[in-house]
Amino acid sequence: MKTSSKKIRSWSLMALCPHHWKIGGVSLNSKLWTAKILAEQPELIKQVHKNYFKAGADIILFETVPSLKEAKVEAEIAEEYGYDYWISFSCLSENIICEGIPIAECATTFAKGYPHLKMIGVNCTKPEYITGLIHKIKENCDIPIGVYPNSGEEYDAVKKVWFGKQSALSFEQYAYNYMKSGASAVGGCCTTVAKHVEEVVKAKKRFSEEQK
Numbered sequence: 001m002k003t004s005s006k007k008i009r010s011w012s013l014m015a016l017c018p019h020h021w022k023i024g025g026v027s028l029n030s031k032l033w034t035a036k037i038l039a040e041q042p043e044l045i046k047q048v049h050k051n052y053f054k055a056g057a058d059i060i061l062f063e064t065v066p067s068l069k070e071a072k073v074e075a076e077i078a079e080e081y082g083y084d085y086w087i088s089f090s091c092l093s094e095n096i097i098c099e100g101i102p103i104a105e106c107a108t109t110f111a112k113g114y115p116h117l118k119m120i121g122v123n124c125t126k127p128e129y130i131t132g133l134i135h136k137i138k139e140n141c142d143i144p145i146g147v148y149p150n151s152g153e154e155y156d157a158v159k160k161v162w163f164g165k166q167s168a169l170s171f172e173q174y175a176y177n178y179m180k181s182g183a184s185a186v187g188g189c190c191t192t193v194a195k196h197v198e199e200v201v202k203a204k205k206r207f208s209e210e211q212k
Helices: 033-040 042-054 068-081 103-110 127-138 171-181 194-211
Strands: 059-065 084-089 117-123 145-148 154-156 161-163
Touching: 042 059, 042 068, 059 068, 059 117, 068 084, 068 103, 084 103, 084 145, 103 117, 103 127, 117 127, 127 145, 127 171, 171 194
Parallel strands: 059 084, 084 117, 117 145
Antiparallel strands: 154 161
């Protein structure tokens, strides 16, 4: 999928460790830390994102977004600057994002009026929820869908550790199911490793062969 007419020159990643970092005095030790800042200091988070755009990025990935309000602010900034971007939500089930709003409502919100939005999707979410989320997004907008779940384990935000078992199906089968359901891009997020990428590649080969 072509996401921009510009050549992507570089990638820049910023990792924030919750027990070391604060933004505007707000601790990052919360799933909804960005939503908290948006509620209390909306101009601050706008400025943070504007700084990334001004630094020269060609396409922006808003990832693990827990809040529709946050996504709308990010989209507003991107549209203002004329940058291509995508938005990827984190979800609690096959129906709702982390703040409790239906993914269908999120898809409907961005269905029209956001010309620079090149992909909408889900990341850092249990693999078993993804297929249902894809269907609900497809039912409510025509934007290409990208998904990259975790491996199915749970994260303890207090102890800062992942625990539990990975999901029952192989990652290859999950990836194949996502492609069959209509995902244009498939990958992996937290707790996924090289073997998961290998399985996605196998799923893509299998899916591509069936399309011939």
